[in-house]
Amino acid sequence: QKEVEQDPGPLSVPEGAIVSLNCTYSNSAFQYFMWYRQYSRKGPELLMYTYSSGNKEDGRFTAQVDKSSKYISLFIRDSQPSDSATYLCAMASGGSNYKLTFGKGTLLTVNP
Amino acid sequence: EADIYQTPRYLVIGTGKKITLECSQTMGHDKMYWYQQDPGMELHLIHYSYGVNSTEKGDLSSESTVSRIRTEHFPLTLESARPSHTSQYLCASSGLDGGEPQHFGDGTRLSIL
Numbered sequence: 709q710k711e712v713e714q715d716p717g718p719l720s721v722p723e724g725a726i727v728s729l730n731c732t733y734s735n736s737a738f739q740y741f742m743w744y745r746q747y748s749r750k751g752p753e754l755l756m757y758t759y760s761s762g763n764k765e766d767g768r769f770t771a772q773v774d775k776s777s778k779y780i781s782l783f784i785r786d787s788q789p790s791d792s793a794t795y796l797c798a799m800a801s802g803g804s805n806y807k808l809t810f811g812k813g814t815l816l817t818v819n820p
Numbered sequence: 821e822a823d824i825y826q827t828p829r830y831l832v833i834g835t836g837k838k839i840t841l842e843c844s845q846t847m848g849h850d851k852m853y854w855y856q857q858d859p860g861m862e863l864h865l866i867h868y869s870y871g872v873n874s875t876e877k878g879d880l881s882s883e884s885t886v887s888r889i890r891t892e893h894f895p896l897t898l899e900s901a902r903p904s905h906t907s908q909y910l911c912a913s914s915g916l917d918g919g920e921p922q923h924f925g926d927g928t929r930l931s932i933l
Contacts, residue, residue, distance in 0.1 A: 712862075716860065740921075742921055744924075748919060749926075749929070750926050750927075751826075751910055751912075751924035751925050751926040751927050752910070752924045753924070754921050754922075754923060757921045767856065796863070805834075807865060807868070807878075807879075808863075808865075810861065810862045810863045812861060812862050813862075
């Protein structure tokens with residue numbers, strides 16, 4: 709079993725839709741959770757960053773972490789064509805050995 | 821916006837050539853990383869460094885080597901390129917604190933003929 713599982717999609721939605729992206733993980737030591745957005749031919753861009761369980765909101769984006777279920781989500785409200793990209797979840801246990809474990813990424817297309 | 825730069829962005833080169841991929845950051849970050857990314861696959865860590873003169877191999881075995889002589893510079897070298905080295909190589913950096921997120925460059929897309 710992979711440490712991080714992410715549905716690769718592709719996911720296609722109409723403009724204005726609410727998008728839900730999810731990852732599950734198996735390593736209970738993970739404490740730091742990130743979502744990156746990667747446009748075609750660009751590097752991953754940090755979108756959301758949370759520590760431990762709970763919700764974090766930033767504009768149209770909300771990140772949720774449920775450590776008891778080992779499940780994280782990213783919600784995008786009022787999705788725009790400019791949100792079309794690959795979304796990568798990543799997580800780390802922290803401490804002195806800070807390494808990220810990534811999901812495969814979900815390809816999202818928002819149609820105008 | 822993160823200030824981490826990779827050159828070249830694209831490189832097509834023949835088998836057997838020596839290649840150096842450049843990565844520089846202006847944020848003063850101590851930690852730097854190299855990842856390999858293939859289409860539809862996870863990012864895999866191939867090298868990392870916690871500071872000057874510190875380099876470690878990552879989780880994915882790679883024939884490349886790295887050096888860290890200056891804090892801001894973390895080049896990756898392939899002594900003799902092969903078609904199996906064709907991939908996208910991404911450089912990242914972060915601060916020293918255990919929970920700091922990593923910031924990525926735009927990558928070098930390498931194609932070995």
